[in-house]
Amino acid sequence: MRIDLSELSRSPGKSRDCSIRYERKAIDIGGTKYPVINAGDACFTLSCPQKGVCNLEGRYELEAMSQCDRCLKDVPVKLSVEISESFNAEETPEVDADELLDREFLIEWPAKVLCDPECKGICQICGKNLNDGSCGCGEIPADLRMAAVLDLFNSQKKEV
Numbered sequence: 001m002r003i004d005l006s007e008l009s010r011s012p013g014k015s016r017d018c019s020i021r022y023e024r025k026a027i028d029i030g031g032t033k034y035p036v037i038n039a040g041d042a043c044f045t046l047s048c049p050q051k052g053v054c055n056l057e058g059r060y061e062l063e064a065m066s067q068c069d070r071c072l073k074d075v076p077v078k079l080s081v082e083i084s085e086s087f088n089a090e091e092t093p094e095v096d097a098d099e100l101l102d103r104e105f106l107i108e109w110p111a112k113v114l115c116d117p118e119c120k121g122i123c124q125i126c127g128k129n130l131n132d133g134s135c136g137c138g139e140i141p142a143d144l145r146m147a148a149v150l151d152l153f154n155s156q157k158k159e160v
């Protein structure tokens with residue numbers, strides 16, 4: 001979404017409301033795309049403190065779908081970013097609101113996404129989600145399982 005600054009920048013002391021909507025379908029965080037599930041209109045204020053300069057101020061909230069780092073369950077991530085930027089209208093007669101928000105979302109994106117701080121993750125052996133209950137894999141030490149396989153092998157040998 002583009003915001004035209006050229007007209008307002010010629011009216012020092014004036015300001016106007018500016019409705020902003022993030023128009024991308026997904027946000028890109030370091031090459032990974034997270035689908036936007038909730039992005040509304042936000043009312044920003046565009047003002048001209050002096051000739052040729054425009055300030056854009058407001059808060060934008062968005063929800064994107066991510067995954068739990070441990071169990072891979074879908075987890076919505078809510079972002080709330082504050083924009084307070086000043087533009088030289090001669091260099092930037094038009095502002096791309098999506099680009100401006102992209103930059104803020106990148107800063108605001110959580111380093112770790114968990115469905116629950118206590119998430120138990122998934123079993124490395126059978127892939128079961130351990131939040132749904134124990135799978136039993138962790139209860140049998142690996143060397144005991146190997147011993148069971150050897151027992152089977154030996155008993156088969158005796159029969160031959």
Ligand SMILES: [Zn+2]
Binds near residue numbers: 072073114121
């Ligand atoms: Zn989880």
Ligand SMILES: [Zn+2]
Binds near residue numbers: 123125128136138
């Ligand atoms: Zn398991």
